[in-house]
Amino acid sequence: MRYKKTLTAAGTAALTLTVLTGGGAAADVDTRARTITGALTDGSDYLIEVPSDWNGTLLLYSHGYTSRPDNPAQDVSNEEVGKALLADGYALAGSSFPGPGWQTPAALGSQIATIDQFAEQVGAPRRVIAWGHSMGGEITTLLAERAGDRIDGAVAMCPDTAGVVPWFNSYLDGAFTMRALLDPDGTVPLVGAEDPAAAADYWAALARTAQQTSEGRARLALAASFATLPPWSDLGTDEPGRHDYEAQQINQFHSFVSVFAGFQTLVRADMEAAAGGPFSWNIGVNYRELYADLGSGPKAEVAALYREAGLDLGDDLDALESAPRVAPSDPQAIDAMNAYAPTGELQVPLLTVHTTGDNLVFPNLEAAYADRVRANHEGALLRQTYTAAPGHCNFTTSEQIAAIETMDRRLSAGVWPSTSPAAMTERAAETGTDTSNYLHYRASDMPRPELRP
Template sequence: MALVAVLAVPVSSASAAAADEPATTPCPADLAGVATCYTGRSTDGAYYAIAVPEKWNGSLVMHAHGGPDLGEESDPERSIGDLERWSVMVEQGYAWAGSSYRRGGYGTRMAAADTESLRRLFVENFRKPERTYLHGQSWGGNVAAKTAEIYGSKKSRPYDGVLLTNGVLGGGSRGYDYRVDLRVVYQYYCKNHPRPDEAQYPLWKGLRAGSTMTTTGLRARLEECTGLSAPPQERTAVQQRNLDDILAVSKIPERTLESHLRFATFTFRDIVHNRLGDRNPFSNVGVVYSGSHDDAALNAGVERFSADPSAVRDLSYDSDLTGKVSIPVLTLHAIDDPTAFVEHEAAYRATLRGAKRDKYLVQTFTDEHEHSGLSTSEYANSISALDTWVRSGRKPTPTSVAASCSAFDARYGTGCLYRPSFVPQPYATRVNARPGGLSWPALTAQQEKKWSRLPMVGIAP
């Protein structure tokens, strides 16, 4: 139980009050004449953007962005770009506020604290909204869900509901296992990351700390091994077999293979080196890889490693979800999301069920194939459905949410592609289970009990 005191990132009303006052700034083009926009920077160094509609409905959407971005400084353009991307919320009458977070790099609790700080800043500089909703996209889904768990149940009840879109909801301690598998399977076949004549390092590091490799350099190695961007007829037989084996074993779509490998390289380096002091939170011991042209050789030759229990504990504390929410949570997820696989939703439902809080959850799914952007009509419909649920107390169903979308599609015309009957398969059907690992969703509680005596280092704020 000592975890909370050591790793929590405190949020004080004093720090929010001392932040820069919001300064007016030109709104994105879609919001010109619709809202007044503001920017500023918190005392923790996080840039932010705020929009208040001219016809404000009195409610606020707090946005948690995805990523994480990897620069050490807060990006002043990030929050402005997010406002433009999610302008539909403002068009629907909601005030909107988004933080760029105080720095790039991994840190779910840090991002949650920065989101809560910005909410307090909004209240102090404008007024207390009638209702406040959290919206998280991608990794921001993890951030928003964690924000609801940490701050949403306080006596002040600062948040009234949560919308999670294409969320990474498996938690850091196992939510990236498919990228761990990609990292080792790629190296088994390609042997160029690192090359034999380069400095060697364990693959759980993603990339050695001092490497100057760029995304362009990584792409060149991927092309060299697989011919990924070339037409199939222009690939060599070896390249085609490498590509076939990597895709079959990892279960990662070809169109996002490069982006997943970037994450398993540069973001893993950030997690391991910058946030965990070079401790390893990942394991693939006992994983049986299958789907290749020679599974026996692959399993005999792939690099294996065990996690440092203290690193798993700290990553779990930072980002794993407990399911302890007491406000409505609505999710929207593309069934063919190639980045945050739809099975993340199965993991999240299991988490809430384990906490006996699944009565607060409604999950909706659409027949779409992208991660970063879904139908504008569906976003407008989702925030409206959440708002109606909160205001009325009547829990919607996937069918009722799908049915209400047509009214918004009449305005936006981007389609309503809901599949109300869809239910995602368990997470373990898409991601290799780790033999001997703790069972989900009792993960966090068991880790606290097992590892509470270990020295604490934690995720750097």
């Protein structure tokens, strides 16, 4: 059954790591743009830019996760994209949200209030397209489900569309495997760490030590398969060959010592504080069955590295079965997180864009969301696209503008234009900015897509 939730501004009102928070305003780039700034009642700042030849469409931007104490309002992903969108006649708007860290619950109200400010100070837009990156993509997806009376379409880039709970259960499964096989006597907690910074150092050091031996590399590959770390994530590198398992594992190792260590600990701690407690668990998980259900690519890498190391994979899977588990100790925290998990009950068209090598917000989160959308019979409102690139939100300018243009055409025509890689690439080429790498890609299913134990 489809239903509508109406958002109002009033009603939804220390990791050194920034996850695509954007590059701020484009006002210094296009002097024709009228710039408006101010503060919202929830403490957020807002930023609005309107070109002199405004086409009537407002692009409402939601920025990504940041732990920096400074938290300026952002209305676009970066300066180059902002310059191009203003030149095309789009108005830009966005808010800072009330603070740093995980801000999804509060950000929904902040963004609705920003639309209200735009209407009051500029005029009612002909249409509103919400868009955003990373956490901003999660916010954008929720706006597409809950604010159909305020926005007309949405473009979510590298978003968590499955919900924080299954996403961070993937982090837990990777960390659980590492500790059980590489440091079975270790005492660093998998959830609820009292010293998240020390825990982050622990996971990075554990990965570095393991990387020095063939046995350790094999076990890191197994942990990566459960965490769903992609085999290509190192910026500035070519994609490893299908059977180049050594290069694939090196990419995953670099993920372990960087974004994985930080998100499993510091970002998890921030989210646990927001939810009121730990929200991840692995009680009842059969890791032998989980491994059997993985795609052929991860299993081929793991099998090859286990053979090279002379290890018995069955023995290690048995060790995982007997290792101490994390119980779902705080059902209220799980419920608090799930209150902001996308449901698939779309009210407006949604286009998602994801890099295939995203080692932070994993591409297979998209597969879980597609299942929910189909279950709600809203498949006609969703299109999912992918670009061939390593890392998180690593999009070119032309790829981002092509996605915006695709949604604009969908809203003008009432039907989707083609979102095939060829069509998206052609649309990107029309921007005349840089290269595009859209491709045919099917996201693998999540090992654990469930929202509750």
